[in-house]
Amino acid sequence: MTLELSNDRCSVAPYLSVPNEGPPTLIGTRCGVCDEVLLGERVACGNCGGRKSLEAVTLSVKGKLYAFSVVYRSFPGVETPFVSAIVDLEGGGTLKGTLRNVEPDPHSLKQGMPVDVVFAAIDQKDNKGRPCTGYFFEPADQDQWG
Amino acid sequence: MTNVVIVGTDMIKFGRFPDRSIEALGAEAALMALDDCGLSINDMDAMYCGNLMYAPHMIGQRIMKEIGQTGIPVMNVTNACATGAAAIREAWIGIKAGVYDTVLCVGVEKMPQGLLDPGGEDDGIQREGILGSGLMPCVFAEAGMEHSLKYGTSFEQFAGISVKNHHHSTMNPKAMYQIETPLEMVMEAEMIAYPNTKLMCSVNVDGSAAAVLMSEDKARDMGLLNRAVRIKASALTSDPYSQRNHALSDWNSVTRLCARQAYEQAGCKPEDIDLIELHDCFATAEMLHYENLGLCEDGQAGRLVDEGETTLGGRIPVNVSGGLLSKGHPIGATGIANVVEIITHLRDEAAERQVKDARLGLTHVVGAGAACAIHILERIE
Numbered sequence: 174m175t176l177e178l179s180n181d182r183c184s185v186a187p188y189l190s191v192p193n194e195g196p197p198t199l200i201g202t203r204c205g206v207c208d209e210v211l212l213g214e215r216v217a218c219g220n221c222g223g224r225k226s227l228e229a230v231t232l233s234v235k236g237k238l239y240a241f242s243v244v245y246r247s248f249p250g251v252e253t254p255f256v257s258a259i260v261d262l263e264g265g266g267t268l269k270g271t272l273r274n275v276e277p278d279p280h281s282l283k284q285g286m287p288v289d290v291v292f293a294a295i296d297q298k299d300n301k302g303r304p305c306t307g308y309f310f311e312p313a314d315q316d317q318w319g
Numbered sequence: 320m321t322n323v324v325i326v327g328t329d330m331i332k333f334g335r336f337p338d339r340s341i342e343a344l345g346a347e348a349a350l351m352a353l354d355d356c357g358l359s360i361n362d363m364d365a366m367y368c369g370n371l372m373y374a375p376h377m378i379g380q381r382i383m384k385e386i387g388q389t390g391i392p393v394m395n396v397t398n399a400c401a402t403g404a405a406a407i408r409e410a411w412i413g414i415k416a417g418v419y420d421t422v423l424c425v426g427v428e429k430m431p432q433g434l435l436d437p438g439g440e441d442d443g444i445q446r447e448g449i450l451g452s453g454l455m456p457c458v459f460a461e462a463g464m465e466h467s468l469k470y471g472t473s474f475e476q477f478a479g480i481s482v483k484n485h486h487h488s489t490m491n492p493k494a495m496y497q498i499e500t501p502l503e504m505v506m507e508a509e510m511i512a513y514p515n516t517k518l519m520c521s522v523n524v525d526g527s528a529a530a531v532l533m534s535e536d537k538a539r540d541m542g543l544l545n546r547a548v549r550i551k552a553s554a555l556t557s558d559p560y561s562q563r564n565h566a567l568s569d570w571n572s573v574t575r576l577c578a579r580q581a582y583e584q585a586g587c588k589p590e591d592i593d594l595i596e597l598h599d600c601f602a603t604a605e606m607l608h609y610e611n612l613g614l615c616e617d618g619q620a621g622r623l624v625d626e627g628e629t630t631l632g633g634r635i636p637v638n639v640s641g642g643l644l645s646k647g648h649p650i651g652a653t654g655i656a657n658v659v660e661i662i663t664h665l666r667d668e669a670a671e672r673q674v675k676d677a678r679l680g681l682t683h684v685v686g687a688g689a690a691c692a693i694h695i696l697e698r699i700e
Binding site (some may be wrong): 176183185186209211212219220238240241242243244245246247248250251252253255256257258259260261267268269270271279284295296298299300307309 | 448455462465565567
Protein backbone atom coordinates (compact mmCIF):
# COMPACT_ATOMS: atom_id res chain seq x y z
CA MET A 174 0.00 0.00 0.00
CA THR A 175 2.87 2.32 -0.62
CA LEU A 176 3.29 4.90 -3.29
CA GLU A 177 4.74 3.29 -6.37
CA LEU A 178 6.07 5.42 -9.13
CA SER A 179 6.67 3.85 -12.47
CA ASN A 180 9.82 4.62 -14.37
CA ASP A 181 7.81 4.62 -17.56
CA ARG A 182 4.89 6.87 -16.64
CA CYS A 183 4.44 9.96 -14.50
CA SER A 184 1.60 10.70 -12.11
CA VAL A 185 -0.57 13.79 -12.12
CA ALA A 186 -0.66 14.00 -8.33
CA PRO A 187 1.53 12.93 -5.41
CA TYR A 188 -1.36 10.84 -4.02
CA LEU A 189 -1.89 8.94 -7.26
CA SER A 190 0.21 5.79 -7.33
CA VAL A 191 1.18 4.66 -10.82
CA PRO A 192 2.93 1.30 -10.52
CA ASN A 193 4.81 -0.44 -13.31
CA GLU A 194 2.27 -3.21 -13.21
CA GLY A 195 -1.37 -3.15 -12.26
CA PRO A 196 -3.87 -0.30 -12.12
CA PRO A 197 -3.25 3.12 -10.57
CA THR A 198 -4.52 3.67 -7.04
CA LEU A 199 -5.26 6.64 -4.81
CA ILE A 200 -3.00 6.55 -1.79
CA GLY A 201 -3.90 7.90 1.61
CA THR A 202 -2.80 7.71 5.19
CA ARG A 203 -5.00 6.90 8.16
CA CYS A 204 -3.91 8.24 11.53
CA GLY A 205 -4.38 5.62 14.25
CA VAL A 206 -4.52 8.35 16.91
CA CYS A 207 -7.30 10.61 15.59
CA ASP A 208 -8.61 8.34 12.77
CA GLU A 209 -8.28 11.11 10.19
CA VAL A 210 -7.71 10.06 6.56
CA LEU A 211 -5.22 12.24 4.70
CA LEU A 212 -4.24 12.32 1.05
CA GLY A 213 -0.91 10.80 0.06
CA GLU A 214 1.95 9.52 2.19
CA ARG A 215 2.62 11.43 5.40
CA VAL A 216 5.41 11.65 7.94
CA ALA A 217 2.94 13.04 10.49
CA CYS A 218 -0.79 13.58 10.80
CA GLY A 219 -1.85 17.05 9.67
CA ASN A 220 -4.75 16.96 12.08
CA CYS A 221 -3.14 15.89 15.38
CA GLY A 222 0.60 15.94 14.62
CA GLY A 223 0.86 12.26 15.56
CA ARG A 224 3.80 10.38 14.04
CA LYS A 225 3.07 6.88 15.24
CA SER A 226 0.26 4.61 14.07
CA LEU A 227 0.18 6.07 10.57
CA GLU A 228 -1.24 3.48 8.20
CA ALA A 229 -1.06 3.63 4.42
CA VAL A 230 -4.47 3.02 2.89
CA THR A 231 -5.97 2.81 -0.57
CA LEU A 232 -8.68 5.42 -1.01
CA SER A 233 -12.03 4.60 -2.52
CA VAL A 234 -12.80 5.43 -6.13
CA LYS A 235 -16.39 6.18 -5.19
CA GLY A 236 -17.49 9.48 -3.79
CA LYS A 237 -19.99 12.30 -3.70
CA LEU A 238 -19.83 15.75 -5.21
CA TYR A 239 -19.34 18.31 -2.43
CA ALA A 240 -18.68 21.61 -4.24
CA PHE A 241 -17.76 22.79 -7.71
CA SER A 242 -17.33 25.67 -10.09
CA VAL A 243 -17.81 25.82 -13.83
CA VAL A 244 -14.66 27.33 -15.30
CA TYR A 245 -15.07 29.45 -18.43
CA ARG A 246 -11.70 31.21 -18.52
CA SER A 247 -8.44 29.38 -18.05
CA PHE A 248 -4.91 29.39 -19.41
CA PRO A 249 -4.55 29.47 -23.20
CA GLY A 250 -4.88 25.98 -24.65
CA VAL A 251 -7.03 24.64 -21.82
CA GLU A 252 -10.43 23.70 -23.19
CA THR A 253 -13.35 25.42 -21.45
CA PRO A 254 -15.92 25.25 -20.03
CA PHE A 255 -15.15 22.47 -17.60
CA VAL A 256 -16.34 21.54 -14.14
CA SER A 257 -13.79 21.86 -11.35
CA ALA A 258 -15.08 19.60 -8.61
CA ILE A 259 -14.48 18.74 -4.98
CA VAL A 260 -15.42 15.15 -4.16
CA ASP A 261 -15.66 13.47 -0.75
CA LEU A 262 -14.54 9.85 -1.09
CA GLU A 263 -16.35 7.00 0.63
CA GLY A 264 -14.42 6.09 3.76
CA GLY A 265 -12.49 9.36 3.92
CA GLY A 266 -10.36 11.71 1.87
CA THR A 267 -11.42 14.61 -0.34
CA LEU A 268 -10.13 15.10 -3.88
CA LYS A 269 -10.16 17.94 -6.36
CA GLY A 270 -10.41 17.19 -10.04
CA THR A 271 -12.29 17.71 -13.27
CA LEU A 272 -15.82 16.29 -13.50
CA ARG A 273 -16.49 15.16 -17.06
CA ASN A 274 -19.39 13.60 -18.93
CA VAL A 275 -21.79 16.15 -17.43
CA GLU A 276 -23.35 19.33 -18.76
CA PRO A 277 -21.12 22.15 -17.49
CA ASP A 278 -24.18 23.87 -16.07
CA PRO A 279 -23.98 25.05 -12.45
CA HIS A 280 -27.74 24.67 -12.05
CA SER A 281 -27.90 21.01 -13.05
CA LEU A 282 -25.09 19.83 -10.77
CA LYS A 283 -26.18 18.72 -7.33
CA GLN A 284 -24.26 18.42 -4.11
CA GLY A 285 -24.22 14.79 -3.05
CA MET A 286 -24.32 13.49 -6.62
CA PRO A 287 -22.51 10.10 -6.70
CA VAL A 288 -19.35 10.11 -8.81
CA ASP A 289 -16.65 7.61 -9.71
CA VAL A 290 -12.95 8.31 -9.90
CA VAL A 291 -11.76 7.14 -13.31
CA PHE A 292 -8.06 6.72 -14.09
CA ALA A 293 -6.98 7.78 -17.55
CA ALA A 294 -3.96 8.63 -19.63
CA ILE A 295 -3.47 12.35 -20.09
CA ASP A 296 -2.50 13.64 -23.47
CA GLN A 297 0.75 15.20 -22.24
CA LYS A 298 4.32 14.15 -21.60
CA ASP A 299 6.53 15.28 -18.75
CA ASN A 300 10.02 16.81 -19.01
CA LYS A 301 11.50 13.31 -19.23
CA GLY A 302 9.23 12.46 -22.18
CA ARG A 303 7.07 10.08 -20.15
CA PRO A 304 3.31 9.79 -20.71
CA CYS A 305 1.20 10.84 -17.75
CA THR A 306 -1.54 9.06 -15.84
CA GLY A 307 -4.26 11.09 -14.20
CA TYR A 308 -7.81 10.78 -12.96
CA PHE A 309 -11.18 12.34 -13.65
CA PHE A 310 -14.56 12.29 -11.96
CA GLU A 311 -17.55 10.93 -13.84
CA PRO A 312 -21.19 10.54 -12.77
CA ALA A 313 -21.51 7.11 -11.14
CA ASP A 314 -22.99 4.60 -13.54
CA GLN A 315 -25.77 3.41 -11.30
CA ASP A 316 -27.40 1.42 -14.09
CA GLN A 317 -24.62 -1.12 -14.07
CA TRP A 318 -25.81 -2.32 -10.67
CA GLY A 319 -29.45 -2.28 -11.57
CA MET B 320 4.58 46.12 26.98
CA THR B 321 4.20 49.42 25.21
CA ASN B 322 1.22 50.26 23.05
CA VAL B 323 2.01 50.68 19.39
CA VAL B 324 0.52 53.49 17.33
CA ILE B 325 0.61 54.41 13.67
CA VAL B 326 1.64 58.05 13.32
CA GLY B 327 1.95 58.44 9.56
CA THR B 328 0.45 56.67 6.61
CA ASP B 329 -0.40 57.09 2.95
CA MET B 330 -0.68 55.33 -0.39
CA ILE B 331 -0.32 56.21 -4.04
CA LYS B 332 -3.31 56.05 -6.36
CA PHE B 333 -3.37 52.45 -7.58
CA GLY B 334 -2.95 51.98 -11.31
CA ARG B 335 -0.61 50.62 -13.96
CA PHE B 336 2.86 52.13 -14.13
CA PRO B 337 4.86 50.22 -16.74
CA ASP B 338 7.45 53.00 -16.97
CA ARG B 339 8.20 53.25 -13.24
CA SER B 340 10.45 50.95 -11.22
CA ILE B 341 9.13 49.03 -8.25
CA GLU B 342 11.53 50.88 -5.93
CA ALA B 343 10.30 54.23 -7.25
CA LEU B 344 6.71 53.24 -6.44
CA GLY B 345 7.72 52.05 -2.97
CA ALA B 346 9.78 55.17 -2.32
CA GLU B 347 6.88 57.44 -3.22
CA ALA B 348 4.54 55.88 -0.64
CA ALA B 349 7.35 55.76 1.96
CA LEU B 350 8.02 59.48 1.60
CA MET B 351 4.28 60.25 1.68
CA ALA B 352 3.92 58.37 4.98
CA LEU B 353 6.99 60.12 6.44
CA ASP B 354 5.62 63.50 5.34
CA ASP B 355 2.25 62.62 6.87
CA CYS B 356 3.86 62.64 10.32
CA GLY B 357 6.65 65.14 9.61
CA LEU B 358 9.48 62.63 10.12
CA SER B 359 12.46 61.68 7.97
CA ILE B 360 14.17 58.41 7.14
CA ASN B 361 16.79 59.42 9.75
CA ASP B 362 14.13 58.96 12.45
CA MET B 363 13.49 55.31 11.53
CA ASP B 364 14.99 52.46 13.58
CA ALA B 365 14.06 49.73 11.09
CA MET B 366 12.20 49.13 7.86
CA TYR B 367 9.96 46.24 6.80
CA CYS B 368 9.12 45.87 3.13
CA GLY B 369 6.18 43.79 1.93
CA ASN B 370 6.50 42.49 -1.62
CA LEU B 371 5.55 39.18 -3.21
CA MET B 372 6.42 39.07 -6.88
CA TYR B 373 10.05 40.18 -6.49
CA ALA B 374 10.64 38.56 -3.11
CA PRO B 375 14.24 37.43 -3.78
CA HIS B 376 15.34 40.85 -5.01
CA MET B 377 15.76 42.91 -1.81
CA ILE B 378 13.10 45.45 -2.67
CA GLY B 379 13.32 47.03 0.80
CA GLN B 380 16.99 47.83 0.33
CA ARG B 381 16.30 49.14 -3.17
CA ILE B 382 13.71 51.52 -1.72
CA MET B 383 16.25 52.69 0.89
CA LYS B 384 18.62 53.57 -1.96
CA GLU B 385 15.88 55.93 -3.20
CA ILE B 386 15.00 57.54 0.13
CA GLY B 387 18.18 57.38 2.23
CA GLN B 388 20.60 54.57 3.09
CA THR B 389 20.84 55.01 6.85
CA GLY B 390 22.05 51.47 7.48
CA ILE B 391 19.06 50.43 9.60
CA PRO B 392 17.84 46.82 9.63
CA VAL B 393 15.69 46.11 6.57
CA MET B 394 13.58 42.96 6.36
CA ASN B 395 11.79 41.83 3.25
CA VAL B 396 8.51 40.16 4.12
CA THR B 397 6.47 37.82 1.96
CA ASN B 398 3.28 35.97 2.96
CA ALA B 399 1.12 35.70 -0.18
CA CYS B 400 -1.77 38.19 -0.10
CA ALA B 401 -1.16 38.74 3.62
CA THR B 402 2.29 40.18 2.80
CA GLY B 403 1.66 43.86 3.61
CA ALA B 404 -0.22 43.09 6.81
CA ALA B 405 2.57 40.70 7.85
CA ALA B 406 5.10 43.56 7.43
CA ILE B 407 3.00 45.73 9.76
CA ARG B 408 2.78 42.91 12.26
CA GLU B 409 6.55 42.33 12.22
CA ALA B 410 7.09 46.03 12.92
CA TRP B 411 4.52 45.86 15.71
CA ILE B 412 6.36 42.91 17.25
CA GLY B 413 9.69 44.78 17.08
CA ILE B 414 8.24 47.78 18.90
CA LYS B 415 6.33 45.64 21.41
CA ALA B 416 9.58 43.83 22.18
CA GLY B 417 11.30 47.12 22.88
CA VAL B 418 13.90 46.58 20.16
CA TYR B 419 12.68 49.57 18.10
CA ASP B 420 10.76 52.77 18.81
CA THR B 421 9.96 53.82 15.25
CA VAL B 422 9.57 51.58 12.21
CA LEU B 423 8.74 52.25 8.57
CA CYS B 424 6.56 49.70 6.72
CA VAL B 425 6.27 49.81 2.96
CA GLY B 426 4.15 47.52 0.80
CA VAL B 427 4.69 47.61 -2.94
CA GLU B 428 3.84 45.50 -5.98
CA LYS B 429 4.05 45.58 -9.75
CA MET B 430 1.53 42.99 -10.89
CA PRO B 431 1.34 40.90 -14.03
CA GLN B 432 -2.02 41.18 -15.77
CA GLY B 433 -4.62 38.49 -16.25
CA LEU B 434 -4.84 35.13 -14.52
CA LEU B 435 -2.06 34.56 -12.00
CA ASP B 436 -0.14 31.29 -12.24
CA PRO B 437 -0.48 29.52 -8.89
CA GLY B 438 2.80 27.65 -9.45
CA GLY B 439 3.15 24.01 -8.46
CA GLU B 440 4.96 21.03 -9.96
CA ASP B 441 7.73 21.87 -12.38
CA ASP B 442 7.66 18.63 -14.39
CA GLY B 443 6.19 19.95 -17.63
CA ILE B 444 2.65 18.68 -17.03
CA GLN B 445 -0.13 21.30 -17.25
CA ARG B 446 -2.59 20.29 -14.53
CA GLU B 447 -5.02 23.13 -15.17
CA GLY B 448 -8.20 21.55 -16.56
CA ILE B 449 -7.04 18.07 -15.48
CA LEU B 450 -7.13 18.51 -11.70
CA GLY B 451 -9.99 20.99 -11.95
CA SER B 452 -8.75 24.58 -11.88
CA GLY B 453 -6.07 25.89 -9.55
CA LEU B 454 -6.60 29.46 -10.72
CA MET B 455 -7.78 31.88 -8.08
CA PRO B 456 -11.16 32.85 -9.61
CA CYS B 457 -12.13 29.16 -9.46
CA VAL B 458 -10.57 28.45 -6.08
CA PHE B 459 -12.62 31.26 -4.55
CA ALA B 460 -15.67 30.32 -6.65
CA GLU B 461 -15.59 26.81 -5.16
CA ALA B 462 -15.45 28.29 -1.65
CA GLY B 463 -18.41 30.50 -2.54
CA MET B 464 -20.31 27.54 -3.99
CA GLU B 465 -19.79 25.64 -0.74
CA HIS B 466 -21.65 28.52 0.95
CA SER B 467 -24.27 28.63 -1.79
CA LEU B 468 -24.94 24.88 -1.64
CA LYS B 469 -25.22 25.00 2.14
CA TYR B 470 -27.31 28.14 2.57
CA GLY B 471 -28.85 28.92 -0.82
CA THR B 472 -26.73 32.03 -1.35
CA SER B 473 -27.50 33.27 -4.87
CA PHE B 474 -25.45 34.46 -7.85
CA GLU B 475 -27.31 37.76 -7.51
CA GLN B 476 -26.26 38.13 -3.87
CA PHE B 477 -22.60 37.47 -4.71
CA ALA B 478 -22.85 40.00 -7.55
CA GLY B 479 -24.39 42.54 -5.15
CA ILE B 480 -21.06 42.70 -3.32
CA SER B 481 -19.34 43.89 -6.49
CA VAL B 482 -22.06 46.48 -7.07
CA LYS B 483 -21.46 47.82 -3.55
CA ASN B 484 -17.65 47.93 -3.71
CA HIS B 485 -17.57 49.50 -7.16
CA HIS B 486 -20.08 52.08 -5.89
CA HIS B 487 -17.85 52.84 -2.90
CA SER B 488 -14.83 53.36 -5.14
CA THR B 489 -16.57 56.23 -6.97
CA MET B 490 -15.86 58.20 -3.77
CA ASN B 491 -12.20 57.15 -3.51
CA PRO B 492 -9.84 59.13 -5.75
CA LYS B 493 -7.04 56.62 -5.01
CA ALA B 494 -8.98 53.63 -6.36
CA MET B 495 -7.98 52.17 -9.72
CA TYR B 496 -11.58 52.47 -10.96
CA GLN B 497 -14.33 54.94 -10.06
CA ILE B 498 -17.13 53.39 -12.07
CA GLU B 499 -20.65 52.41 -11.00
CA THR B 500 -21.46 48.84 -12.03
CA PRO B 501 -25.21 48.11 -11.83
CA LEU B 502 -26.28 44.57 -10.93
CA GLU B 503 -27.09 43.57 -14.54
CA MET B 504 -23.67 44.76 -15.66
CA VAL B 505 -21.91 42.66 -13.01
CA MET B 506 -24.02 39.57 -13.72
CA GLU B 507 -23.72 39.87 -17.50
CA ALA B 508 -19.97 40.46 -17.51
CA GLU B 509 -17.80 37.63 -18.86
CA MET B 510 -18.16 34.57 -16.63
CA ILE B 511 -14.70 33.54 -15.40
CA ALA B 512 -15.53 30.76 -12.92
CA TYR B 513 -19.14 30.46 -11.78
CA PRO B 514 -20.35 32.44 -9.91
CA ASN B 515 -17.46 34.93 -10.32
CA THR B 516 -17.80 37.13 -13.40
CA LYS B 517 -14.98 39.40 -14.50
CA LEU B 518 -16.43 42.28 -12.46
CA MET B 519 -16.40 40.03 -9.39
CA CYS B 520 -12.63 39.48 -9.61
CA SER B 521 -10.12 41.89 -8.04
CA VAL B 522 -8.05 44.06 -10.33
CA ASN B 523 -4.35 43.30 -10.80
CA VAL B 524 -2.74 46.72 -10.47
CA ASP B 525 0.53 48.29 -9.41
CA GLY B 526 0.57 50.18 -6.15
CA SER B 527 2.29 51.06 -2.93
CA ALA B 528 1.29 52.05 0.58
CA ALA B 529 3.29 52.84 3.71
CA ALA B 530 2.92 53.36 7.44
CA VAL B 531 5.13 54.65 10.25
CA LEU B 532 4.69 52.73 13.51
CA MET B 533 5.88 54.09 16.84
CA SER B 534 5.69 53.25 20.53
CA GLU B 535 2.87 55.25 22.09
CA ASP B 536 5.22 56.79 24.66
CA LYS B 537 7.56 58.08 22.00
CA ALA B 538 4.67 59.42 19.93
CA ARG B 539 3.40 61.27 22.99
CA ASP B 540 6.90 62.71 23.65
CA MET B 541 7.15 63.86 20.05
CA GLY B 542 3.67 65.40 20.06
CA LEU B 543 2.45 63.01 17.36
CA LEU B 544 -0.55 61.49 19.14
CA ASN B 545 -3.18 63.89 17.81
CA ARG B 546 -3.33 62.20 14.38
CA ALA B 547 -2.12 58.78 15.52
CA VAL B 548 -4.23 55.62 15.80
CA ARG B 549 -3.60 52.80 18.24
CA ILE B 550 -3.09 49.20 17.16
CA LYS B 551 -5.48 47.39 19.50
CA ALA B 552 -4.86 43.98 17.96
CA SER B 553 -2.43 42.35 15.56
CA ALA B 554 -3.19 38.71 14.82
CA LEU B 555 -1.69 36.30 12.31
CA THR B 556 -2.69 32.68 11.73
CA SER B 557 -1.84 29.86 9.38
CA ASP B 558 -4.53 27.46 8.26
CA PRO B 559 -5.45 25.01 10.99
CA TYR B 560 -6.21 21.49 9.79
CA SER B 561 -9.57 20.99 8.20
CA GLN B 562 -10.67 17.86 6.43
CA ARG B 563 -11.15 19.15 2.87
CA ASN B 564 -8.37 21.74 2.87
CA HIS B 565 -6.13 19.70 0.53
CA ALA B 566 -8.80 19.91 -2.14
CA LEU B 567 -11.02 22.88 -1.25
CA SER B 568 -9.09 25.88 0.02
CA ASP B 569 -10.49 26.70 3.44
CA TRP B 570 -10.51 30.47 3.97
CA ASN B 571 -12.96 30.13 6.83
CA SER B 572 -11.04 28.30 9.58
CA VAL B 573 -7.94 30.46 9.16
CA THR B 574 -9.98 33.68 9.35
CA ARG B 575 -12.17 32.53 12.25
CA LEU B 576 -9.14 31.58 14.31
CA CYS B 577 -7.49 34.93 13.53
CA ALA B 578 -10.66 36.93 14.25
CA ARG B 579 -11.11 35.22 17.61
CA GLN B 580 -7.55 36.15 18.59
CA ALA B 581 -7.90 39.73 17.34
CA TYR B 582 -11.19 40.42 19.15
CA GLU B 583 -9.73 38.94 22.31
CA GLN B 584 -6.58 41.09 22.10
CA ALA B 585 -8.62 44.21 21.46
CA GLY B 586 -11.15 43.36 24.15
CA CYS B 587 -14.03 44.00 21.79
CA LYS B 588 -16.79 42.23 19.90
CA PRO B 589 -17.69 42.33 16.21
CA GLU B 590 -20.60 44.70 16.97
CA ASP B 591 -18.15 47.26 18.42
CA ILE B 592 -16.39 47.68 15.05
CA ASP B 593 -17.40 50.73 13.00
CA LEU B 594 -15.91 49.81 9.63
CA ILE B 595 -14.02 46.97 7.99
CA GLU B 596 -11.61 46.60 5.07
CA LEU B 597 -11.62 42.88 4.31
CA HIS B 598 -10.10 40.65 1.67
CA ASP B 599 -12.54 40.84 -1.25
CA CYS B 600 -10.15 39.32 -3.79
CA PHE B 601 -13.36 37.91 -5.30
CA ALA B 602 -16.98 38.74 -4.54
CA THR B 603 -17.47 35.20 -3.23
CA ALA B 604 -14.70 35.78 -0.67
CA GLU B 605 -16.30 38.84 0.88
CA MET B 606 -19.52 36.88 1.45
CA LEU B 607 -17.69 34.22 3.49
CA HIS B 608 -15.84 36.75 5.60
CA TYR B 609 -19.03 38.46 6.84
CA GLU B 610 -19.64 35.28 8.80
CA ASN B 611 -15.98 34.52 9.50
CA LEU B 612 -15.55 37.93 11.12
CA GLY B 613 -18.76 37.54 13.13
CA LEU B 614 -20.79 40.26 11.41
CA CYS B 615 -23.76 37.92 11.27
CA GLU B 616 -24.80 34.36 12.09
CA ASP B 617 -23.68 31.59 9.75
CA GLY B 618 -25.93 31.49 6.69
CA GLN B 619 -27.01 35.13 7.03
CA ALA B 620 -24.33 36.78 4.84
CA GLY B 621 -26.59 36.98 1.80
CA ARG B 622 -29.16 38.87 3.85
CA LEU B 623 -26.51 41.44 4.82
CA VAL B 624 -26.02 42.14 1.12
CA ASP B 625 -29.76 42.28 0.40
CA GLU B 626 -30.38 44.75 3.22
CA GLY B 627 -27.40 46.97 2.45
CA GLU B 628 -25.95 46.51 5.94
CA THR B 629 -22.37 46.54 4.64
CA THR B 630 -22.86 49.54 2.35
CA LEU B 631 -21.68 53.00 3.42
CA GLY B 632 -24.46 54.28 5.70
CA GLY B 633 -25.42 50.73 6.70
CA ARG B 634 -24.91 48.99 10.04
CA ILE B 635 -21.31 47.91 9.40
CA PRO B 636 -19.76 49.38 6.23
CA VAL B 637 -17.33 46.99 4.51
CA ASN B 638 -14.72 48.01 1.94
CA VAL B 639 -15.69 51.66 1.72
CA SER B 640 -12.40 52.17 -0.18
CA GLY B 641 -13.81 50.15 -3.07
CA GLY B 642 -11.99 47.07 -1.88
CA LEU B 643 -9.67 44.89 -3.87
CA LEU B 644 -12.47 44.54 -6.42
CA SER B 645 -12.32 48.18 -7.46
CA LYS B 646 -9.50 49.97 -5.66
CA GLY B 647 -7.21 47.19 -6.90
CA HIS B 648 -5.04 44.44 -5.45
CA PRO B 649 -1.29 45.11 -5.67
CA ILE B 650 -0.54 42.14 -3.44
CA GLY B 651 2.33 43.43 -1.28
CA ALA B 652 0.65 46.81 -0.81
CA THR B 653 -2.88 45.55 -0.18
CA GLY B 654 -2.56 44.88 3.56
CA ILE B 655 -1.06 48.31 4.21
CA ALA B 656 -3.57 50.08 1.95
CA ASN B 657 -6.34 48.56 4.09
CA VAL B 658 -4.70 50.17 7.12
CA VAL B 659 -4.44 53.50 5.29
CA GLU B 660 -8.17 53.44 4.58
CA ILE B 661 -9.16 52.67 8.17
CA ILE B 662 -6.86 55.40 9.51
CA THR B 663 -8.31 57.92 7.07
CA HIS B 664 -11.74 57.27 8.60
CA LEU B 665 -10.50 57.25 12.21
CA ARG B 666 -8.97 60.68 11.49
CA ASP B 667 -12.29 61.85 10.03
CA GLU B 668 -10.53 62.68 6.75
CA ALA B 669 -12.38 60.39 4.32
CA ALA B 670 -14.55 63.21 2.88
CA GLU B 671 -17.46 61.92 0.81
CA ARG B 672 -17.05 58.30 1.90
CA GLN B 673 -16.46 59.05 5.61
CA VAL B 674 -17.99 56.54 8.02
CA LYS B 675 -19.53 58.78 10.67
CA ASP B 676 -18.08 58.71 14.18
CA ALA B 677 -15.64 55.94 13.27
CA ARG B 678 -13.80 54.90 16.43
CA LEU B 679 -12.76 51.28 15.82
CA GLY B 680 -11.81 49.77 12.47
CA LEU B 681 -10.70 46.31 11.38
CA THR B 682 -8.44 45.22 8.51
CA HIS B 683 -8.35 41.65 7.22
CA VAL B 684 -6.35 39.86 4.56
CA VAL B 685 -5.93 36.22 3.64
CA GLY B 686 -3.06 34.77 1.66
CA ALA B 687 -3.42 31.55 -0.30
CA GLY B 688 -1.51 28.78 1.32
CA ALA B 689 -2.82 29.99 3.82
CA ALA B 690 -2.32 33.01 6.05
CA CYS B 691 -4.75 35.40 7.69
CA ALA B 692 -3.82 38.73 9.27
CA ILE B 693 -6.19 41.01 11.17
CA HIS B 694 -5.49 44.39 12.72
CA ILE B 695 -7.93 46.33 14.88
CA LEU B 696 -7.22 50.05 14.97
CA GLU B 697 -8.58 52.56 17.45
CA ARG B 698 -8.94 56.32 17.34
CA ILE B 699 -7.03 57.93 20.21
CA GLU B 700 -9.42 60.18 22.15
